[in-house]
Amino acid sequence: MLSIDTKREIKIIQTSTHLDFHDKLGAWKVRWGIDRMNYKVEPGLYRVGNPDGSSPVLVTANYKLTFDSMRKELSGLDTWILVLDTKGVNVWCAAGKGTFGTTELINRLAITQLDKVVSHRTLILPQLGAPGVSAHEITKHTGFKVTYGPVRAKDIKEFIQAGMKATAEMRTVQFNTYDRLVLTPIEFVGTMKISLMIFGVLFLLNLMGLGPFGWVDFYGYMGAVIVGSVLTPVLLPWIPGRAFAWKGWLLGFVWAILVNGLNGWPYEPGYSLLQALGYILVFPAISAYLAMNFTGSSTYTSFSGVLKEMRIAIPAIIISIVIGCLLIMIGSII
Amino acid sequence: MKHQYLKNVSTLKLEQSRCTGCGKCFEVCPHQVFAMMNRKANIVDKDRCIECGACVKNCSFHALEVKPGVGCASAIIKGWLTGTEPSCDCSSDSGGCC
Numbered sequence: 216m217l218s219i220d221t222k223r224e225i226k227i228i229q230t231s232t233h234l235d236f237h238d239k240l241g242a243w244k245v246r247w248g249i250d251r252m253n254y255k256v257e258p259g260l261y262r263v264g265n266p267d268g269s270s271p272v273l274v275t276a277n278y279k280l281t282f283d284s285m286r287k288e289l290s291g292l293d294t295w296i297l298v299l300d301t302k303g304v305n306v307w308c309a310a311g312k313g314t315f316g317t318t319e320l321i322n323r324l325a326i327t328q329l330d331k332v333v334s335h336r337t338l339i340l341p342q343l344g345a346p347g348v349s350a351h352e353i354t355k356h357t358g359f360k361v362t363y364g365p366v367r368a369k370d371i372k373e374f375i376q377a378g379m380k381a382t383a384e385m386r387t388v389q390f391n392t393y394d395r396l397v398l399t400p401i402e403f404v405g406t407m408k409i410s411l412m413i414f415g416v417l418f419l420l421n422l423m424g425l426g427p428f429g430w431v432d433f434y435g436y437m438g439a440v441i442v443g444s445v446l447t448p449v450l451l452p453w454i455p456g457r458a459f460a461w462k463g464w465l466l467g468f469v470w471a472i473l474v475n476g477l478n479g480w481p482y483e484p485g486y487s488l489l490q491a492l493g494y495i496l497v498f499p500a501i502s503a504y505l506a507m508n509f510t511g512s513s514t515y516t517s518f519s520g521v522l523k524e525m526r527i528a529i530p531a532i533i534i535s536i537v538i539g540c541l542l543i544m545i546g547s548i549i
Numbered sequence: 550m551k552h553q554y555l556k557n558v559s560t561l562k563l564e565q566s567r568c569t570g571c572g573k574c575f576e577v578c579p580h581q582v583f584a585m586m587n588r589k590a591n592i593v594d595k596d597r598c599i600e601c602g603a604c605v606k607n608c609s610f611h612a613l614e615v616k617p618g619v620g621c622a623s624a625i626i627k628g629w630l631t632g633t634e635p636s637c638d639c640s641s642d643s644g645g646c647c
Contacts, residue, residue, distance in 0.1 A: 311601065311619055312636060345577035345603035346617065363576055381576075388579040390552055457555050459622075511621025513552075515580065517600040518618025518625075518635070520555040525622055 225328050230261045232290040238283050245280055246397060248404040254279045255303035260327040261286075264293035268334040271375055273364070274320065275341065276301040276309050285368040292372060295333065299323050310347030317352045324357050339364045339371075339379070342386060390514045395448045398512045402444040406505060410440060427547040431486070435474045439498040442466045443505025448512070459516070460528035463506020467499030474498065489546030496539030500532045559598035560616040565589055567612035574604035574613060 234242075245251040258277050263286060272295040275285050282298060299319050301309035309315035320338075324330070340348060342363045350361035365374050365385035374381050413436070420426030447454065447463045454462040471494045478485040507528055510516040561582070570588035580597040583590050583604070590612070592598075602617030619625075619635055628635035 310603075311617075342577060342603075343579060345607055346601040347606070349606050349609075350573065351607070351609040366579060383581065386576070386579070387581055452552050457553055507622045511619070511623050513620070515552045515597070515599055516554050516620030517559055517598060518616070518620050519558040519560055519600060521620045521622055521625060523555055523558055525625060529626075 223328065225331060226259060227332070228257070228259060228261045230263055230286055230296070232263060232286050232288075232292075234283055234287050238279075242280055242283065247400045251401070252303060256282045256298060258298045258300035258323065260329060260332065261296040261298060262294075263289045263296060264291075266293040266295050268332070270294055270333070271339055272297055272329065272333060272337070273339050273371065274299065274344070276304065276306045276315055276344075278303050278305045278309075281305045285371070288368045288371055292375065295329075297323060297327065297329060297338070306341045307343040307346075310344045313347050315344050316347035317349050320348060320353060321356050324359065330358070336360055337362055337379075339375075341368075342366045342381070343388070388514045390451075392449060394514075395451060398509075399445045399448050402448065402505070402509060402512065403441070406440050406444055410436075426544075431474065431478060432543075435471075435494055435498055436501070438470050438474065439467050439501040440505065442470050442498075443502035444509070447502065447506040448509050451509075451513075458507075458524040458528070459510050459513070460503040460507040460524055460532070463509075464499045464503035466506075467502025468495070470502065471495045471498040487546040487549070489542045489549075493539045493541075493543035493546060496535045496542065500535040500539065503528060504532050554596070554599075556596050559595050559600055560614075561592065561595055561598045561600065561604075562614040563590060563592050564612045564614070565591075567610050569610055569612075571610075573607045573609075577603040577607050579603070 241254060245254050256277050256279050270293050273285070274297045275281055277298050277300055282296075286296065299309075299315055300323070301314045301319070304312070304314065306315050330336075336359050338353070338359050339362050343366055345363055348361065350363070353359055353361050362379050363381075364371060364379075365381045366388055367385070370381070370385045374385060414433075417426055417428040417432070421428055443463045443466075447459075447466050450466070451462065454465060456462055456465065474494055475484075475491045480486075480491045484491060507524065510521045510524075568589045570585065570590065572585055572590070574590050575583045575585055579601065580599060582592060582594055582598045584593045585591070598615070599620055600615050600617055602615055605613045605615050605617065621635070624635040627633075
């Protein structure tokens with residue numbers, strides 16, 4: 216006879232609200248893109264403080280940066296944390312992909328046997344998990360009721376103390392200067408791989424005697440990269456216009472004029488008019504492209520909107536860079 | 550300063566005859582697109598919609614419709630290049646989205 220042991224062990228992991236040096240170093244590293252896609256905690260049931268059967272249950276993702284930024288806000292609370300397996304991705308993006316989703320939550324509830332740990336039937340989900348989770352489906356399949364908590368972890372304590380009520384402010388996604396600033400290192404680092412390839416090609420052209428590429432090209436290009444990947448994101452709401460590519464182009468254009476001005480153009484130009492025009496075509500286009508890529512990091516762009524801006528921006532950027540490069544090459548020959 | 554993205558692009562639709570006024574869409578929307586008026590949900594500012602799909606997913610009465618997608622240029626480019634649906638699926642060497 217086959218005997219099935221129906222009594223599974225309930226595994227609960229103790230965690231704290233304190234972030235140590237290791238946690239802070241880890242957060243700094245992922246912000247700079249070091250081993251970022253492998254920064255995970257084990258999915259499962261965790262406890263903070265000394266929770267009992269009536270303590271609230273908070274659901275989150277298994278990206279360690281997410282898990283840490285939540286638990287550090289829970290000091291003085293006794294709560295359960297249910298960590299879903301989102302493959303090390305934050306709540307909002309995982310919800311978009313469906314890994315922070317209805318199926319995973321139902322499965323995780325079964326694996327952790329949460330119904331045996333708590334006597335109540337309420338789960339607090341981060342509001343940004345809502346694109347992946349059907350609250351009514353969860354209730355239908357598990358009996359647990361889903362309450363959407365605040366957008367930001369720092370509001371959780373107030374939310375619980377107010378009897379699970381979120382204010383309009385707690386429900387709204389913001390994107391303030393600091394939020395944007397912390398995202399810029401990864402944007403900049405992300406451009407370096409392709410930049411090094413471009414430098415390699417230009418260096419080879421120089422070696423073959425085909426390219427006159429020098430110091431001005433180098434700092435002009437690097438400036439355009441910084442304008443697109445750092446300056447535009449930080450100054451985003453203050454730059455006129457709505458499309459990201461446009462905002463990047465505008466600042467890139469100012470940069471190109473500045474580079475030319477620094478080289479004496481138009482009075483005593485250190486290089487030809489063709490080269491100056493080339494810079495005006497190439498640098499803003501680079502900034503525009505990188506600024507456009509920041510749409511993915513922003514919190515207020517839609518698929519339809521990004522598609523609309525790309526249909527215009529992508530051809531314009533390609534044409535501008537190609538013509539600009541040709542002008543620079545021709546300008547160096549004649 | 551308030552962020553404002555492109556106008557008249559969102560695919561969000563509300564079928565008010567199906568709405569029971571439960572307020573779930575109002576609760577999950579991260580950009581306050583909805584307001585509850587006369588016991589029904591109303592779209593007060595469609596241009597704030599980011600097409601995340603949270604409202605649709607949590608409306609048990611099928612009163613809402615949107616083509617959900619990621620507002621991420623690098624995801625769309627990747628979709629074009631690989632011929633797949635754009636998804637928030639960044640690898641370690643791509644930009645900062647997810």
